[in-house]
Amino acid sequence: MPRSRILIALLLALGLVAAACGSDASDGAADAAEDPTTTIASEDPTTTVEDVTIEDAEGDPADSQMESSDDYPVTIESAGGTWTLEEAPQKIVSLSPAATEILFAVGAGEQVIAVDSYSYYPDNTPVTDLSGWDPNVEAVLAFEPDLVVISNDANDLVASLTALDIPVLVSPAPANIEGGYEAMAELGLVTGHVDETAVAVETMRTEIAAAMAVSPDVGVSIYHELDDTFFSASSFGFIGAVYAEMGASNIADEADADGYGFPQLTEEYIVEADPELIIITDQVAYTVEDVLARPGWGEISAIKNGNVVVVNADIASRWGPRLPQFIAAVAEALASVTVSS
Amino acid sequence: MVSLDHTSATSSSSVADEVDLAAEQAFRLPLRAVFVGLLVLALVGLFSASNGAAGLPVMGVVTSLLDHLPLIGVDSALSDRQVAILFQIRLPRMVIGMLVGGALGMAGGAYQGVFRNPLADPYLLGVSAGAGFGAVLALGFGLDIGWGPFDPVPAAAFVGSVVAVAASATIARGSWSSPATLLLGGVAMAALFSAAQTYALQRLSETRSREVLSWLFGNLSTSGWDQVWILGPYVVVCGTVLILHRRHLDVLRVGDDEARALGLNPARTRLLVIGAASLMTAAAVSVSGLIAFVGLVVPHIVRLLVSNSYRVIVPLSALVGAAFLAFVDVGARTLIAPSELPVGVITAFVGAPFFAFVLWRGHGSTA
Numbered sequence: 001m002p003r004s005r006i007l008i009a010l011l012l013a014l015g016l017v018a019a020a021c022g023s024d025a026s027d028g029a030a031d032a033a034e035d036p037t038t039t040i041a042s043e044d045p046t047t048t049v050e051d052v053t054i055e056d057a058e059g060d061p062a063d064s065q066m067e068s069s070d071d072y073p074v075t076i077e078s079a080g081g082t083w084t085l086e087e088a089p090q091k092i093v094s095l096s097p098a099a100t101e102i103l104f105a106v107g108a109g110e111q112v113i114a115v116d117s118y119s120y121y122p123d124n125t126p127v128t129d130l131s132g133w134d135p136n137v138e139a140v141l142a143f144e145p146d147l148v149v150i151s152n153d154a155n156d157l158v159a160s161l162t163a164l165d166i167p168v169l170v171s172p173a174p175a176n177i178e179g180g181y182e183a184m185a186e187l188g189l190v191t192g193h194v195d196e197t198a199v200a201v202e203t204m205r206t207e208i209a210a211a212m213a214v215s216p217d218v219g220v221s222i223y224h225e226l227d228d229t230f231f232s233a234s235s236f237g238f239i240g241a242v243y244a245e246m247g248a249s250n251i252a253d254e255a256d257a258d259g260y261g262f263p264q265l266t267e268e269y270i271v272e273a274d275p276e277l278i279i280i281t282d283q284v285a286y287t288v289e290d291v292l293a294r295p296g297w298g299e300i301s302a303i304k305n306g307n308v309v310v311v312n313a314d315i316a317s318r319w320g321p322r323l324p325q326f327i328a329a330v331a332e333a334l335a336s337v338t339v340s341s
Numbered sequence: 342m343v344s345l346d347h348t349s350a351t352s353s354s355s356v357a358d359e360v361d362l363a364a365e366q367a368f369r370l371p372l373r374a375v376f377v378g379l380l381v382l383a384l385v386g387l388f389s390a391s392n393g394a395a396g397l398p399v400m401g402v403v404t405s406l407l408d409h410l411p412l413i414g415v416d417s418a419l420s421d422r423q424v425a426i427l428f429q430i431r432l433p434r435m436v437i438g439m440l441v442g443g444a445l446g447m448a449g450g451a452y453q454g455v456f457r458n459p460l461a462d463p464y465l466l467g468v469s470a471g472a473g474f475g476a477v478l479a480l481g482f483g484l485d486i487g488w489g490p491f492d493p494v495p496a497a498a499f500v501g502s503v504v505a506v507a508a509s510a511t512i513a514r515g516s517w518s519s520p521a522t523l524l525l526g527g528v529a530m531a532a533l534f535s536a537a538q539t540y541a542l543q544r545l546s547e548t549r550s551r552e553v554l555s556w557l558f559g560n561l562s563t564s565g566w567d568q569v570w571i572l573g574p575y576v577v578v579c580g581t582v583l584i585l586h587r588r589h590l591d592v593l594r595v596g597d598d599e600a601r602a603l604g605l606n607p608a609r610t611r612l613l614v615i616g617a618a619s620l621m622t623a624a625a626v627s628v629s630g631l632i633a634f635v636g637l638v639v640p641h642i643v644r645l646l647v648s649n650s651y652r653v654i655v656p657l658s659a660l661v662g663a664a665f666l667a668f669v670d671v672g673a674r675t676l677i678a679p680s681e682l683p684v685g686v687i688t689a690f691v692g693a694p695f696f697a698f699v700l701w702r703g704h705g706s707t708a
Contacts, residue, residue: 133550134543227552229560230681255679264555267430267562268395269679271422283549285480285493295565296429299422 076190080150080158080168088192089147089167093140095132096151099171100125101320102184103149105200108191114143121314121322137161147190173319176241177208180319200321207324212246215331216338219249223265223275223302224316225291227284230265237261239316242327248334251275271300277337278302279330281313302337309333371653378660382439385664389435392671394678395426402427429565436569437628438561438670438684439663442635444576444625446662448618449636450643450654451583454590455614456520462637463622466527466615467505470534472626473557475501477538480553481545491571494556495627502623505530510615520611559632559685561670568628575624582617583655586610590651634688635662638696645703665692 075084092112094100100119103112115125116132130139132150137160140148148161148168161168169190174180181201188197222243224233234256235244243250251273255263278300280291288308297303315326390406391399397419405417405427419427448463456465464470478484479497486500487493512526542550563569589610592600597607622636639662643654666684669691673684 131543227555229552229555229562231551231555255677262551264681266394266674266678266681267434268393268426268674271426271430272395273679274422285483285485295433295567296425299425 071189071194072192074190074192076167076169076186078186079153079170079172080148081162083167083169085147085167085190089145089190091144091146092149092191093130093143093145093147094119094149095130095135095140095157096149096171097121097132097314098151098173098183098318098320099149099187101318101322102187103191105321106184106188106191106193107196108187108193111191113145141166149187173238175236175238177245177319177323180238180323181205183319204321204324208327211324211328211331214328215246215334217247218338219247220277220334220337221251221273221275222248222277222279222334223251223270223273224279225284226262226281228286230267230270231262232265233316234259234261234263238319242323243330246327246331246334248277267296271296274299274301276301276305276307277333278308279333280308280310281316282310283313305337307333307337371648371657374647374653374657375660378657378664382660382664382667385668386435386439389438389667389671390427390431393426393431393674395423395431397423397427397431433566433569434561434563434670434674435667436566437563437572438667440569440572440576441561441625441629441632442639442666443580443659443663444572444621445632445636446639446658446660446665447580447583447655448622448625449638449662450640450651450658451586451590451614451618452636453640454587454593454651454654455611455618456524457594458520458524459641460637461524463618464531464631464636465524466509466619467530467534468502468619468622468626469631470531470538471505472498472502472623473631474505474534474538474541475499476556476627476630477541477545477553480556481541481549495568495571498627499623501534502626503620505534506615506619506623523611523615555683556630558683559630559688560681561629561666561673561684562681563628572624572628575621579617579621579624580659582613583621586614586617587651587655590614590655594651630685632666632685632688634685634692635666638692639665642696642699645699 072088073084073086075082088111090111092103092108093114094103094112095116097116097119100112100115101121103109104122104125109122109124113126114128114130116130116135117127118132119125120127128143130136133152133154135150135155135157137155137157140157140161141164145166148157148166150157150168150170151172153170158168158170169186171183171187174183181204184197184201188194188200224239224243226232232252232255233240233243233250234252235241235250236253236256236259238261240250240252240261251270252263252265254273255265255269278291280286280288288310291297291308292303292306294303302308309329311326311329312322315322387403391397391402401417401419401423404415405419405424407413408415408417409428417424445463449461452461452463452465453459455461475484475497476494478501479486479494484497485493487496491499506527509523509526509530512529513523542553545553589600589605592603592605593607593610595603600607600610626632640654640658643657643661647653647657666688669687670684672687672691673682676682676687
């Protein structure tokens with residue numbers, strides 16, 4: 001099983017990196033990553049693990065790419081089926097903004113020929129009219145892709161692409177930050193950028209650990225508002241899981257028994273649950289001042305203390321290289337809550 | 342004094358006559374039924390005020406409500422936060438529900454009378470599709486025609502629905518005496534605006550489209566009393582016009598020629614009634630989104646339970662619609678609390694079986 005072996009090797013490498021820089025990270029996530037690493041490594045010390053050491057990762061990128069291209073054929077396994085790639089894909093179509101950010105972050109940007117209309121980060125993505133949530137299979141085929149990356153299988157896209165023998169990778173929203181690293185590892189492996197992925201993940205781990213260190217230990221209660229019909233993000237979605245990992249308690253969790261991730265709250269409950277921090281996104285048509293002035297909300301702690309912050313909606317809905325910025329902003333807001341109360 | 346006016350040209354004297362006639366009729370409300378309707382509405386109001394996700398103590402709610410009546414001072418046990426929930430969140434929402442339900446019920450009754458069609462509902466002439474298109478443009482594409490107290494989304498929805506109805510009426514130009522053309526014009530406009538709305542929705546990102554869908558399913562959620570002050574005048578003014586014309590709807594039922602023989606100008610009656618009902622519906626929809634079922638079924642429930650006459654159907658549909666929507670919204674607020682259930686879903690869930698029962702029973706007793 002070359003694929004699973006390489007994937008394990010990659011994850012091990014990531015873990016080793018984390019362990020190596022774990023000395024200054026007192027955070028639990030790094031510690032947790034350390035344990036399984038050592039265990040598995042002692043059981044199955046493959047040569048690949050030694051290939052992907054920190055020294056290699058920090059070496060010449062071209063060199064590492066040569067090395068990782070030896071890893072082909074690569075077998076990918078996802079909700080898009082099982083595919084074996086004989087060589088690195090050079091005509092990738094990404095219909096997932098998060099996957100696009102990751103592909104560019106791990107150095108596979110050159111291999112991407114078309115992305116959906118919301119994949120506008122980083123600046124140099126080949127944005128097209130393609131839609132990720134209502135995709136048109138013929139429009140995708142027009143780019144003659146050798147790999148299609150999507151985050152959810154809308155319009156039976158997987159079946160259509162499979163019928164035409166075009167490899168498709170479903171990279172769904174992960175359940176938590178660690179799952180985000182795995183999504184990055186998978187995309188790095190498939191595109192032949194194992195080493196750069198290791199570096200990117202290492203950087204993220206370090207930055208996130210530093211941002212998390214700012215976050216207060218006491219569980220601040222938060223309400224993440226998606227729009228003014230009170231759709232919210234519970235801990236079952238990616239962004240809610242990030243808040244949970246930051247030690248916040250989420251008022252939306254009680255409304256999400258099904259674990260859907262984005263429950264619609266009823267307004268009375270929000271006032272009664274009395275969140276200490278309200279997070280809105282920059283994609284809504286109202287401002288912090290509007291939220292502060294909402295009738296009946298005056299008794300909410302977050303409103304009384306002015307703890308309403310705006311976050312970048314794109315970063316909050318994607319799992320990618322910009323996550324550390326987001327966590328830093330939220331950690332700062334959480335810290336200011338504990339100061340103000 | 343009745344003027345036999347066969348042309349659509351209106352003289353001021355005939356308007357005055359009709360108003361006189363209508364004013365005379367206004368005193369012949371079915372008093373007992375209206376009283377029962379008001380009683381039901383009051384009970385629903387109490388039920389709605391004392392139920393919600395926040396679980397306020399019922400006695401606290403009652404004493405707090407009494408405390409706000411003039412000349413009564415009762416010490417309520419509610420905390421500041423609970424008082425805010427009751428008066429700034431729960432009560433305005435209840436009143437919005439009553440206004441929207443009343444508007445839809447009454448407009449539905451009026452439409453059914455004007456079109457002499459039991460399947461007519463207030464969305465028939467494209468109100469909903471026009472409002473939906475306007476709302477999508479405002480929600481997702483930054484269309485901002487909001488001004489003063491009018492938020493962008495309700496403003497755009499209102500303009501969209503008025504434009505759609507006006508377009509339907511324009512297509513059917515001069516055919517106010519044959520409602521079938523108007524109805525078909527409405528079908529055409531509704532289809533056109535629905536297609537435009539679907540296209541716009543398809544261009545939206547997933548996060549924004551969720552907001553639009555939530556609006557399309559209907560949502561009475563509102564903070565504070567602003568929306569009540571915006572919607573209230575429309576409902577009162579248009580409702581008064583409809584109440585004054587309710588007898589004319591009975592006359593229309595016998596056919597246009599006979600109506601003319603009785604001194605009624607069918608074309609002008611239709612214009613006024615459709616205009617008032619559409620304006621009221623547009624205002625309701627712009628505040629609440631698209632709430633299905635109420636406008637279609639409430640008039641039938643009144644018809645089956647009380648009377649077949651529009652003199653009764655129009656005012657009672659307002660009361661029953663108001664009570665029904667306020668009641669059903671308690672479910673939207675509490676059934677899966679602390680989550681919210683779209684009220685449009687429950688209107689059909691609760692209303693359809695009840696309507697089926699009333700139909701079945703009514704049929705059984707007349708057979």
